[in-house]
Amino acid sequence: MSGGWAGSDRRTELPPDWPVIRADVLDRDGHRCRWREHGTVCGKHATEVDHIRPGNDHRPENLQALCREHHAIKSSREGNAARWAVRRQRPAERHPGLI
Template sequence: MSGQWADSTRRDELPDDWYTVIRPYVLHRDEHRCRWREGRIVCGHHANQVDHIVPGNDHRYENLQALCAHHHAVKSSREGNAARWRETVRRPPERHPGLI
């Protein structure tokens, strides 16, 4: 496996019917159009990916949206960076070697 899924266990967390029912339903509902919003402008390009609006394991249809590959990557990157930032903020600062 390559790309964003290489070290991820995310696929294991998806419901059994993700690829057969949920994902096709959301893409059809959203007419295979990217729902990414920048202010009042909606992308509208061809969407082939389904995204959780609020990250996590809420797989209800109202928490899912169709996105194009570009905007799904942008959103995932922002969420990953935010998670890494939260981790680094929690670490206590290192002591200066000259003060030890």
């Protein structure tokens, strides 16, 4: 594995027919990046399929074609948000007998 898959077990969570789903999404989106920012769609050649809402919802309406650059940006933002969510959790209170 290389790139975004390095050190990830995410691939094991994909359905057995993922190659077919992936090809269908890329075809549906015309192999064009659907990343939208400031009202503009990227439109570069897309080689990757992204889950719009993270998780295991592999329905076509939750999938979009993205170029490698924008998929990396989106994945990085999601990973950072998840790490910050954990950090923002209130720490466990110390037992009064240990204070």
